[in-house]
Amino acid sequence: MIAVTTFALLTFLQNDPLPRRGALGLASSPLTKEQTTKLKLAEGTGLAVVDVIPGLTAEKANLQKGDVIAKINGKPVAAKSLGEMARNLPSNKTVAFEVRRGDQTIVLKADMVEKPKDPGTDLYDVTYSHVLSNGKRMRTIITSPKKPGKYPAFFFIQGFSPISYDFNLSTATGDVKTIDGPLLHQFASEGFVTFRVEKPGVGDSEGGPFADLDYTTELDIYRQTLKQIKEHGGVDQKNIFIFGHSMGGAFGPMIAAESQVKGIITYGTASRTWFEYILDTVRYQGLLAGNTFENADDEMRLTERLLALVFLERKTVAQVKKSHPQLAQLADAFFPGGYFNQKTLEFWRQLNDTNFPKYWVKANCRVLAVRGVSDYVTYDADHKLIADAVNAAHPGWGKFDLCPDSDHLFHNWPTEKASMQGWTKGKFSMNFGNMMLKWIRATISER
Incomplete structure (x- = not known):
């Protein structure tokens, strides 16, 4: 009886339209x-x-x-x-x-006025749909070319921040409120069916609160969206591409390893263990901001101990402060309210447990790994590792490249230091979008 009731509820949620939320404005x-x-x-x-x-x-x-x-x-x-x-x-x-x-x-x-929908353009229509993940409805937003037919799919997976991507693509400038918007508009206008999904607790999506979600829970929303793509009548099923920006580059290969796609593009991501990445980041960003090499070395000895206790040994912040009082002040700075980067610690622990080279190989598809030359958030090493791992298993299928005048947000700063100093205030560059489109076109033409 319980199983029947649960099935009936899930069927109802799958078929029932996801309500539109309001906008304070x-x-x-x-x-x-x-x-x-x-x-x-x-x-x-x-x-x-x-x-x-x-x-x-x-x-x-x-x-x-x-x-x-x-x-x-x-x-x-x-x-x-x-x-x-x-x-x-x-x-x-x-x-x-x-x-x-x-x-x-x-x-x-x-x-309360309903939030306006993206009206589309003379080149593409916009459909508001949803997928069911862990019993909750997640908003998916789909653009389709006006002319009927089957088109390649472009599945965008965003970074870790709880940013809503429910906005008008044609007016997106690529500022902090419309990050990636110009790229989505570009592909929607170039004859692709584009898909994006709102994270749990963000926009219209049910679930959350976002800060308390772990990595595996969030991963499932992308898994379910890929299933929706596989069932979409307007998609050329032989040409499905995933673009993962930042943390999206971690989710992308994991779902592709379960369900075949033609290619994955990632920009500004990590592929080593997350613990390796975060240690490099703490040291490097401190130096870029003006710390001395001597101070950075001293500070890293405390930082690596703190992060190892929390992320590798899975100690709570309270436990660390009790057992290592010399780390208490640093722990409060790194983990306000018991969170890291506004996410539950379990999210980052699960991320660190993941062997990403394994998933990049298992995805069994063409891969383009790109880092912007002024992106001070990520490193060449991670993107080279992705291409090297793919090429070791599938020679010629992986490519690493650098994108000029492009930082982590695709803003047109020439150097990492300029990006740090002008963070979020640059002008959106289409350099990466053009690079990605060219690579996808070439990959589609391969037989």
């Missing part, structure tokens, strides 16, 4: 301590409205720049909780903003 910034005191708000609460986006909920409620939002639906608002609060506000239901405007406290109301 505002940009905000946290209040200073002085501002919260003056307004008699609890410390850490209250948000100043920096901008109001036309056509969305905030504008409908008549919020204005300079307003301070104290509460939403009677609950205090804070910068760290606004995103999750907004996710749980149903579309077309009334939202009440308690606002401080000058010396007045007012309540502004409006129905």
Whole structure:
């Protein structure tokens, strides 16, 4: 009886459309301590409205720049909780903003406006679909050429950050809010069926919270999306390509090892053990930021011990601080709230347990591994390792290359130091997109 009930529930979820979430439509910034005191708000609460986006909920409620939002639906608002609060506000239901405007406290109301969908262009249509992963519905967004037919597939897997890729591709500039957007628009416009999936707890996707997800749980959303690609009537099944950006380059070969694709492209990823990679990163980024070689060496001796205890020996942060009090201050700096890079420690432990060269070989497909010359986040060694591992098993199938004037975000900085100093403020470069498209076209032509 339980099995039947579970099957019926999963069937319902698979077939039932995933609801569209609403959009507050505002940009905000946290209040200073002085501002919260003056307004008699609890410390850490209250948000100043920096901008109001036309056509969305905030504008409908008549919020204005300079307003301070104290509460939403009677609950205090804070910068760290606004995103999750907004996710749980149903579309077309009334939202009440308690606002401080000058010396007045007012309540502004409006129905939650549904987030606008990508309208597509004269070259491609956009479909909002979903896949089922671990009993939760994950939003997939698919672009298809206007002309009916079967086209090669381009499956984009993003990095580890909880960034939503539910935006208008044709207006994406490649800034921090639309990372990779110009690449997706390029392939959608060049006759590919493109696929992307929102992470659990991000955008319309169910599940989460994102910070508490482990690596194997997230891996399954990409596995299920690849299954959707294999069942899509508009896809040329002989020409499916996966592009993994950053952490996406770790997920890509693992799902390809289970289900054959024509090729994988990765940019700015790691392929050694993650522990090797993170030690290099701590040392190198410190030096690039101005640390001395002597200090870097001393600091690394403490850092490697701390990270080994947490990631290799799987000690909790509390256990490490108790057994190694000399590491307590460093542990608090590396693991605020018991997380690393805003992700549960188990995510990184599972990542470190993974033998990536094994999956790159097992994927049994053509591979292009690229690093941007100004990408200070990743290293040539990892991308060369990918190509070398593939070529050892399948001679000529792996290629390593460097992309000029391109950092980890594809911004057009000429050097790693320039990228670090101007991080997120560069102009998006299409150098890698053009390189990738050329390689895919050549790979498709191979028989």
